[in-house]
Amino acid sequence: MSAWRTAPAVDPDVARRDAQHILSDRRFRSSPTPRPLRGPLRWLGDRIESVFGPLGRLLGRLPGWVWLVALGLVIAAIAVIAWSVTRRRRGRTTRAPAGKVARVAPEDTDDPDDLERAADAAERDGDLARALRLRFRAGLVRLGNRGAIRYRPSVTTGEVRRTLGSRRFDDLAGTFEAVTYGGRPAERPDVDASRREWPSVLEEAGRR
Numbered sequence: 709m710s711a712w713r714t715a716p717a718v719d720p721d722v723a724r725r726d727a728q729h730i731l732s733d734r735r736f737r738s739s740p741t742p743r744p745l746r747g748p749l750r751w752l753g754d755r756i757e758s759v760f761g762p763l764g765r766l767l768g769r770l771p772g773w774v775w776l777v778a779l780g781l782v783i784a785a786i787a788v789i790a791w792s793v794t795r796r797r798r799g800r801t802t803r804a805p806a807g808k809v810a811r812v813a814p815e816d817t818d819d820p821d822d823l824e825r826a827a828d829a830a831e832r833d834g835d836l837a838r839a840l841r842l843r844f845r846a847g848l849v850r851l852g853n854r855g856a857i858r859y860r861p862s863v864t865t866g867e868v869r870r871t872l873g874s875r876r877f878d879d880l881a882g883t884f885e886a887v888t889y890g891g892r893p894a895e896r897p898d899v900d901a902s903r904r905e906w907p908s909v910l911e912e913a914g915r916r
Contacts, residue, residue, distance in 0.1 A: 820846040836894035847906040856913035
């Protein structure tokens with residue numbers, strides 16, 4: 709009997725698979741992470757896994773209806789918050805500040821006395837064009853109150869001219885149109901004539 713025993717034959721395919729398996733181990737592969745950071749990043753990854761891993765597994769065991777209820781509660785909470793914010797903003801815009809009374813601007817009223825007072829204030833402030841416009845509107849409102857014309861905010865000077873047939877009103881209307889629509893600066897004589905002539909226009913209209 710020979711002292712040397714013949715070695716068993718090795719299958720090349722098996723040997724190749726064994727080599728690939730060994731070389732696929734992490735120790736034989738290069739990592740794109742810089743070597744100084746590899747240790748800290750690996751430590752951080754282990755900590756994250758230790759914290760969120762059990763939490764993820766716990767949440768994964770919850771039934772589907774629990775997730776639906778939770779989602780519904782979140783949507784309802786968001787809707788309530790949005791409704792509350794919208795209501796609060798609307799309240800700020802509609803409520804007048806405490807201790808102050810909301811006042812209507814002169815242009816928004818049809819009270820001739822209020823319009824006259826606003827015209828006097830504008831005249832004192834030197835805004836002659838505004839004083840002329842306010843006093844003209846006050847005159848139109850008074851004509852409507854006396855039944856001389858059918859007053860409305862959109863009434864035109866041409867309509868009033870045809871209804872009254874008054875030379876004094878025609879002069880006042882001409883000045884008003886030149887200042888309001890023509891861009892001519894209002895002057896002191898214009899304001900004086902408005903204050904002086906409107907009582908006469910109203911008196912004439914009352915006699916008709």
